[in-house]
Amino acid sequence: MSREVAAPSATSRWSPVVSKALWKRRAACEEERLQALEMEIAGLESAVQAVFRRLIQCRVSLLNALSL
Numbered sequence: 001m002s003r004e005v006a007a008p009s010a011t012s013r014w015s016p017v018v019s020k021a022l023w024k025r026r027a028a029c030e031e032e033r034l035q036a037l038e039m040e041i042a043g044l045e046s047a048v049q050a051v052f053r054r055l056i057q058c059r060v061s062l063l064n065a066l067s068l
Helices: 016-067
Strands: none
């Protein structure tokens, strides 16, 4: 069986410095995305807390009205 020798991939030809720089940039981008998601989650949490408080207030109002 004959095997063809594949050309080296582009990443294997890059110098370690270039690879490291690209990895750092990718990590920085992922960190920025993670921070943005964390901020969105924090906003959603506060909105859910506000809805929950409003539900409790409505429940108390209904119970007060029914107890009269």
